[in-house]
Amino acid sequence: MDDTLGNGTTMEKGVLPDAPETSVRMSCRNINVFYGEKQAIYDVSLQIADRSVTALIGPSGCGKSTFLRCLNRMNDTIEGCRVEGEIMMEGKDINSPVIDPVLLRSRVGMVFQKPNPFPKSIYENIAYGPRIHGLAQGREDMDEIVEKSLRRAGLWEEVKDRLNLAGTSLSGGQQQRLCIARAIAVRPEVILMDEPCSALDPIATARIEELIDDLRKRYCIIIVTHSMQQAARVSQRTAFFHLGALVEVGDTDQIFTSPRDRRTEDYITGRFG
Amino acid sequence: MLSQLGHLPMDFLLLAAAVTLASFGFIAGRLRAEQFSFPGDIHPNSRPNAHGYFVLMWSLVPVVLVALGYIFFGEGTSRAILRSELPDGFSILTPGELTTYLDTVARAGRIPGFLSGEHVFDTVTERYGEIRGTVNIFTLVFALALSIAGMFLSRRCLSPGFRARQHVESGIEWFLFLCAALAIATTVGIVASLVFESLRFFAEVPFWDFLLGTRWNAQTSAEFGALPLFFGTFMISFFAMMVAAPIGLFAAIYLSEYASGQVRAIIKPVLEVLAGIPTVVYGFFALLVIAPAVRSVALWINQLVIAWGLADGAVLAAQPTSALAAGIVMGIMVIPFVSSLSDDVIRAVPQSLRDGAYAMGATKAEAVRQVVVPAALPGIIAALLLAVSRAIGETMIVVMAAGQRARISPDPTSDLTTITVQIVSLLTGESEFDSPKTLSAFALGLVLFVVTLLFNLVAINVVKRFREKYE
Numbered sequence: 001m002d003d004t005l006g007n008g009t010t011m012e013k014g015v016l017p018d019a020p021e022t023s024v025r026m027s028c029r030n031i032n033v034f035y036g037e038k039q040a041i042y043d044v045s046l047q048i049a050d051r052s053v054t055a056l057i058g059p060s061g062c063g064k065s066t067f068l069r070c071l072n073r074m075n076d077t078i079e080g081c082r083v084e085g086e087i088m089m090e091g092k093d094i095n096s097p098v099i100d101p102v103l104l105r106s107r108v109g110m111v112f113q114k115p116n117p118f119p120k121s122i123y124e125n126i127a128y129g130p131r132i133h134g135l136a137q138g139r140e141d142m143d144e145i146v147e148k149s150l151r152r153a154g155l156w157e158e159v160k161d162r163l164n165l166a167g168t169s170l171s172g173g174q175q176q177r178l179c180i181a182r183a184i185a186v187r188p189e190v191i192l193m194d195e196p197c198s199a200l201d202p203i204a205t206a207r208i209e210e211l212i213d214d215l216r217k218r219y220c221i222i223i224v225t226h227s228m229q230q231a232a233r234v235s236q237r238t239a240f241f242h243l244g245a246l247v248e249v250g251d252t253d254q255i256f257t258s259p260r261d262r263r264t265e266d267y268i269t270g271r272f273g
Numbered sequence: 274m275l276s277q278l279g280h281l282p283m284d285f286l287l288l289a290a291a292v293t294l295a296s297f298g299f300i301a302g303r304l305r306a307e308q309f310s311f312p313g314d315i316h317p318n319s320r321p322n323a324h325g326y327f328v329l330m331w332s333l334v335p336v337v338l339v340a341l342g343y344i345f346f347g348e349g350t351s352r353a354i355l356r357s358e359l360p361d362g363f364s365i366l367t368p369g370e371l372t373t374y375l376d377t378v379a380r381a382g383r384i385p386g387f388l389s390g391e392h393v394f395d396t397v398t399e400r401y402g403e404i405r406g407t408v409n410i411f412t413l414v415f416a417l418a419l420s421i422a423g424m425f426l427s428r429r430c431l432s433p434g435f436r437a438r439q440h441v442e443s444g445i446e447w448f449l450f451l452c453a454a455l456a457i458a459t460t461v462g463i464v465a466s467l468v469f470e471s472l473r474f475f476a477e478v479p480f481w482d483f484l485l486g487t488r489w490n491a492q493t494s495a496e497f498g499a500l501p502l503f504f505g506t507f508m509i510s511f512f513a514m515m516v517a518a519p520i521g522l523f524a525a526i527y528l529s530e531y532a533s534g535q536v537r538a539i540i541k542p543v544l545e546v547l548a549g550i551p552t553v554v555y556g557f558f559a560l561l562v563i564a565p566a567v568r569s570v571a572l573w574i575n576q577l578v579i580a581w582g583l584a585d586g587a588v589l590a591a592q593p594t595s596a597l598a599a600g601i602v603m604g605i606m607v608i609p610f611v612s613s614l615s616d617d618v619i620r621a622v623p624q625s626l627r628d629g630a631y632a633m634g635a636t637k638a639e640a641v642r643q644v645v646v647p648a649a650l651p652g653i654i655a656a657l658l659l660a661v662s663r664a665i666g667e668t669m670i671v672v673m674a675a676g677q678r679a680r681i682s683p684d685p686t687s688d689l690t691t692i693t694v695q696i697v698s699l700l701t702g703e704s705e706f707d708s709p710k711t712l713s714a715f716a717l718g719l720v721l722f723v724v725t726l727l728f729n730l731v732a733i734n735v736v737k738r739f740r741e742k743y744e
Contacts, residue, residue, distance in 0.1 A: 077631055079534070106634030116625035119648045128643065129633040179629070186633060 025050035025190060025220040026071060031085035033066050033075065040066045044085075044246040046239055048190075053212060053221045055235035055252065057228060059267065063244040064224045068192050071222065072108035073101040089190075106133050108190040109183035114199050115175035117167030117182075122159050125167040125178055126150065129186035145185055153181035154211050173204025180211065184219075191215065193223040197230065209234050228268055232256050240264045276399055278406030280385050283343065286413060291336040294420045295329050301428050302328030302437075309433040319437040327437040330444045331427035335419035343412045348379070351404045358400065467722060470715035477709045483716060489679035489690075491699060491710050499717065501679040505596065505689035509675060510664040512600020512685065513607060517660055520604075521611025522653065528612065529619040530641050541616075548609035556673035559602035560594070564674050567598045571686040590687035592676065597685035599675040603667055607660040614659065618652025618736075619645060655732040662728035666721060668693040692717045 026048040033041035041063045048054050048071075056064040066075070073094060075081045087094045094104055106129070117125050126146045127136075136142035146163070150156040155177045159170070167178055176196055183191055193212070197205040212221060212234045225231050231238050232252060239249040240261070248261045259265045306324035311317055319327075352375055366374060378394070381387045382401045389395055431437065475483070478497045486498020524544065528537055571591035578584050622645050630640035646653070676688025677698065699714040 072632065074628065074632060077628070102634050102636050104634075105632055110628075110632035112625055112628060112632070114625055116623070116629040118626060118629065118644050128630075128635075132633070132635055132639050132643075182629075182633065192632075 023050045024048065025089070027088040028070075029086045029088075031067065031070060031083065031087065033063070033070060033084075034082045035078070036080045040244055041070075042243075042245045044241075046246060046249060048220060048222060049237060050189075050220045051216060051218070052237065053216045053223060053235040055231035055238045056222065056224045056241060057226075057231050057238060057267075058241035058247075060226075062241040064241045065194050067241065068194055068222060068224050071190070071192055072105045072110055074105075074110065076101055106186045107188050108192060109186060109188035110192040111176070111179050111183055111194065111196045113195040115172055115179050117170070117175050117178050120167060121164045122167050122170070122178060123163040125182050126185045129182060133186055135186065149181040149185040150178075152184050152215070153177045154207065154214075155181055171204070173200050173207060176200060176204070176208060177211065180208075180215075184215075188219065190220045190222065193221065195224050195226060198226060205230075228256070240267065242267070275406040276402030277385075278409050279382065279402035279404075281406075281409045281413075283347075283409055283412070287336065287340040287343065287416065290413070290416055290420070291333060291340070294336055294417075294424065295333040298332030298420075298424045298427075299325040299329040301424060302326070302431065305428055305431050306437075311433060318434060319439075323438040323441055324431050324435070326441045327431070327435075327444075328424055328427045330441065331423040332420050335423045336416045339412060339416035339419060343408075347408055347412065351401065351408050352379070354404050355397070355401050359397070464722070467715055467719045470712055471719045473707075474709060474712035474716045478713070478716075483713075484720075487681065489695070491695065491713050495709060497709065497713050499692070499720070501681050502690060502692045502695055502717065503720075504681045505675065505679070506665055506691040506693070508596050508685070508689055509600045509603060509671060509691060510661055512597055513603035513664040514657065514661060516601055516604025517607040517611050517664075518657055521608045521656075521660070522615055524608065524612040525615035525619055525653075526641060526646070528616045530637070530645065541613075544609045544612055547605075548613070550606075552606065552667065552669035553673075555602050555606050556669045559598050559670055559674035563602050564594050564598035567595050567601070567686060568593055571595075590682070590684050592686060592688040594674050594676040594688045595686045596675060596689040599671050600685075602674060603664050603670050606667070606670065607663055610660045610663055611656050614656035615649070615653050618649045618656065621652070622648045651735045651738060655735040658728045658732035658735070662725040662732070665728070666693065666725050668697060672697055692721050696721075 024047050028044060028046045028048075031041055031044040031046075032039065044063075044067060046067075056068060058064050069075045070083050070087060071094075073083075075083055083095060085095075089108075092099060118128060120128070123146055126149050127142050130136045130142060130145050136145055147156060147160075150159065155174060158174060159165075159178075167175065170178060176199075180191075180196075196212075197208050200208065209230065212223065215221060216236075223231075223235065235252045237249065238252045238255040240247045240255065240259075240263075242263050248255065248259060248264045250260075255264065256268055259268065303321045303325035305328075306319075306321040309317070355375070355378075356371070363371065363374075378398050378401050381389065381394070381398045382405065387398065389398075478495075483497050483499050485500055486496070487500050488496045488498045489501050490496035524540075528540060532540060568591050571589040575587040575589055575591060578588050579586070626644055626648055627640055630644040635644070671691045671694050675691060675694060677690050677694065678688050679690045679695070680687075682689065696714045696717050699711055699717075
């Protein structure tokens with residue numbers, strides 16, 4: 001794989017004129033992941049574009065979630081998991097010992113498969129991140145961060161009168177948007193989403209997809225999804241994983257209309273997976 | 274002849290009868306069922322074994338019932354008959370003396386060929402043996418007859434369409450129910466005896482005097498103000514929790530969040546060994562190691578205070594046994610309760626919550642302190658409550674290391690006494706069971722029971738609510 005993004009992304013123009021259109025946010029080279037003796041990821045190299053949505057698709061167990069978790073070193077929390085290879089972000093390898101995973105994760109946020117609000121109030125769920133990173137100067141500042149994050153996650157209007165209610169009292173879709181708001185609140189540059197809609201109904205899913213489309217104007221988003229329709233709807237670039245290897249990556253349009261690899265074609269036409 | 278039968282090994286005979294009759298019943302039922310023929314494709318409701326078990330059930334139940342009757346009432350019936358036959362001369366004995374006399378007779382009667390040489394006693398013993406023999410024979414015949422009747426009647430019920438399987442199933446259900454009911458009945462019995470004896474006590478000592486009185490002196494004078502005992506119990510439990518709560522909780526956090534698999538594999542069993550040490554051992558550890566240590570520290574503080582001119586005399590009692598020593602050791606004893614239960618609830622916090630916190634850039638300590646522990650808090654509180662109820666009821670350590678003096682003193686180095694210590698000292702030694710002195714032990718026991726029951730109920734409810742949240 002070469003170092004450019006290949007054929008340009010389909011980003012909307014004019015939204016953020018100061019941002020270079022196809023800058024590379026994260027660059028992974030020769031990633032291998034092992035769980036103990038078992039290898040889960042084989043030699044994956046992938047460039048991730050800023051201010052766009054990259055979808056990772058592939059059959060269950062193909063390693064796409066494992067790969068996603070490499071990008072904010074969440075695999076550190078799994079005993080016996082070992083990551084090899086180079087993941088460059090702003091000229092530094094995030095796996096190098098000088099990088100503090102705690103700081104890295106404040107820049108690379110994550111949203112999980114199942115909504116996992118903390119057992120705290122809605123307000124405290126959002127305020128948690130800014131508080132541990134010291135992002136707010138006083139109560140008013142924090143109120144502003146909470147409101148802004150909830151607005152960006154499209155949840156403000158629904159919860160502004162009950163910020164003191166438990167986060168777990170919301171519906172599944174609202175909980176997931178709360179988790180997205182929580183991730184946004186620490187001002188990350190990248191947001192990782194691990195099948196964020198798999199536990200949600202179609203209406204809640206549509207809202208989250210709308211939100212993702214909105215968020216990509218500001219953030220680099222990488223989403224793992226089982227739904228090819230979802231990948232086609234929300235992403236600009238798509239990477240197809242199979243058996244721990246990256247089979248093909250390209251513009252979403254190209255992947256879904258004229259895949260180069262036979263396996264990609266088989267998967268997106270529903271012949272396996 | 275009849276008195277020879279008084280020495281029959283009844284338990285063995287009844288057991289043998291039960292096994293034999295049950296086997297016969299099973300075989301009888303099965304053989305009968307095997308003769309049934311089923312035309313064509315009709316599927317029998319019950320297999321031959323079910324018919325066998327059905328007859329077995331009805332052969333066994335009568336033997337078991339008769340055996341239970343014999344165990345509970347056999348001796349009593351024999352004595353009642355003997356007592357009714359005693360000559361008038363025995364009426365000079367008081368009921369208590371008569372019981373003692375009959376006990377001696379029964380003991381002598383169990384030795385074959387026993388002769389004391391005293392005519393009256395030997396005659397009574399001989400007669401007692403005859404009555405025992407009659408009761409034994411009657412019991413055996415009765416058991417056999419009932420069992421055989423049960424066997425025949427149940428065997429006659431059998432037919433190709435008989436629903437033996439369902440009957441056996443409900444028989445099993447009844448058996449299991451009886452086992453459960455027995456456990457409950459025992460508990461109810463214990464509580465009832467506590468309440469009953471306590472009521473007798475409160476008939477003599479006013480309830481509020483007992484609960485709120487500040488002078489306890491049950492051994493020598495009749496002073497039954499239990500407040501000093503409650504205070505002592507509270508004080509020692511408080512010290513115990515001051516030791517056990519932080520150490521147990523932090524150990525649990527370390528075990529569940531930080532320790533690697535190998536470290537955990539060592540520490541967890543060791544902590545559980547701590548829970549298996551007999552409390553007597555803790556008791557002499559308290560008495561021989563901790564209490565002297567507490568005392569010397571207290572003496573040192575006294576010297577220091579005097580040397581610095583902060584007080585004229587000793588400020589701490591520095592007794593050889595002290596509330597603090599007992600509390601510390603009791604705290605060590607309940608550490609495994611706190612740590613093991615807290616470890617379970619902390620591990621039950623879903624991994625997704627930890628992931629969520631880490632993904633926000635939380636450090637491990639932040640994730641534990643602000644997300645994992647708050648999520649596990651109800652369970653941790655329940656663990657602490659269970660530990661408290663355990664500490665309140667603990668006896669051996671305080672008997673050995675807390676002292677006997679009932680008083681309300683805030684000085685942790687002075688000796689105190691607790692509810693459990695007083696119960697032990699009230700009920701050991703020779704004393705009759707109807708004086709206020711011994712009855713007060715039941716009242717104390719009742720208080721202890723109610724308090725620990727409340728703690729346990731609250732703890733169980735808290736745990737239940739916590740479980741519902743995450744499962």
